[in-house]
Amino acid sequence: MSSVSDFFYQPEKTFGDxxxxxxxxxxxxxxxxxxxxxxxxxxxxxxxxxxGSKVDVxxxxxxxxxxxxxxxxxxxxxxxxxxxxxxxxxxAPTRVGxxxxxxxxxxxxxxxxxxxxxAARAAGGVAHILKNTNSVPVYIVNPYRPWTKxxxxxxxxxxxxxxxxxxxxxxxxxxxxxxxxxxxSEFMEGLDKIDELLRDFTTVSSACVRRELYDQVKDKTxxxxxxxxxxxxxxxxxx
Numbered sequence: 001m002s003s004v005s006d007f008f009y010q011p012e013k014t015f016g017d018x019x020x021x022x023x024x025x026x027x028x029x030x031x032x033x034x035x036x037x038x039x040x041x042x043x044x045x046x047x048x049x050x051x052g053s054k055v056d057v058x059x060x061x062x063x064x065x066x067x068x069x070x071x072x073x074x075x076x077x078x079x080x081x082x083x084x085x086x087x088x089x090x091x092a093p094t095r096v097g098x099x100x101x102x103x104x105x106x107x108x109x110x111x112x113x114x115x116x117x118x119a120a121r122a123a124g125g126v127a128h129i130l131k132n133t134n135s136v137p138v139y140i141v142n143p144y145r146p147w148t149k150x151x152x153x154x155x156x157x158x159x160x161x162x163x164x165x166x167x168x169x170x171x172x173x174x175x176x177x178x179x180x181x182x183x184x185s186e187f188m189e190g191l192d193k194i195d196e197l198l199r200d201f202t203t204v205s206s207a208c209v210r211r212e213l214y215d216q217v218k219d220k221t222x223x224x225x226x227x228x229x230x231x232x233x234x235x236x237x238x239x
Contacts, residue, residue, distance in 0.1 A: 007162060008202040009136060009171040014224035015206035018171060019045065022136045023053070024103050024129075026111045028165060029140035030147045030157050034175040034228075036061070036069050038140060038208055039112040040076065041228045046108045047080040054107035058099050059085040061114035069112045072231050103129045113165070127166035139170040141204070143193035144178050144186075151197050172198065174207030174223070180230065184216040191221055 013021075025042065027035045039057060047055045059070040069076075070085040077083075086096040102109040103126060130137055139158065141148060147157045162170065176182075176190020187209050194204050206224040209217055214227040 007158075007168060007170050009169045011172065011203045011205055013171075013205065015138075015171075015173055015226050016224050018136055018138075019049075022134060023107070024109045024111075024132075024135035026113065026130055026135070026137040026165075026167075027140060028113050028137060028161055028170070029142070030145055030161070031114070032145050033140040033142040033148075034177060034208070035140050036112055037228055037230060037232055038138075038173070038175065039069055039110050040072055040231045041208075041226070043076065043081045043108075043110055044079050044229070046110075050108060055081045055110070056098075056102045056107055057081060057083045057110045057112060058096055058102070059083055059112050060096060061112060075231070099126055100129065103135070121164045124164060124166045130167060131169075137165070137167050137170045138173050140173055140175050141194055141197070142175045142177060143190050143197060144176060148197070151200075154197055172202060172204050173226075174204050176207065177210065180210075182210060182213070184213050187213055187217055188220060191223065 019042065025039075027039050027042075029035055043055050043057050046053075057069055057076070059068055061068045068085075069083055073083045073085075084096050084098060084102075099109070099111065129135065139161075141154070143149075146153075148154050158170075162168075174191060174194045176187050176194060178186055191207060194207070198204055204223070206226060207221075208226045208228050211227040211229055214225060218225050
């Protein structure tokens, strides 16, 4: 893990602190870690609790056809959030325009990157902007995903993604869940696993939980807990 030990951004700050201090957010992590749900929830939170600035979400996921923030375009426009994306042609990757302008403006900018190394390369072109003081790259850790089963796996996955996105510092946000059926006990066990994975390198001060579980877990941990509404639902998903 020594290869990434210098990349942890102000771990003593909670995710709530980060939301109040920054304007630009890049969300990265392995596939299935829950980035898109978190992006949408942060966008909704900023639209309601932020400083009144416009909220832009850039859907840069070109690695899968499902569970993408663009699917919520109409719903979130009613919340005052604009979701930007570029329609793909067959399997050809495309890059949504306007990111640089948004990142350098006064509005909130959220970048939703697909999982893994190849997807992370999509954000590499704006890494120089993401290194400024108004920005923070947020790395999502879900200890129940296969590439986060131990410290070595996390080290390899995180290091590969960071090299692809060309960043030298990240903020860690936990998201322990096994899907729609996650129970409070599984969330708490996941928090312990995240601490075990990273305790020799950094402190993880914050995590996300499904809103229905929030009251059950908020007083059982000292971590800052950010409640999530689950927007990414499909009729065929067994809940």
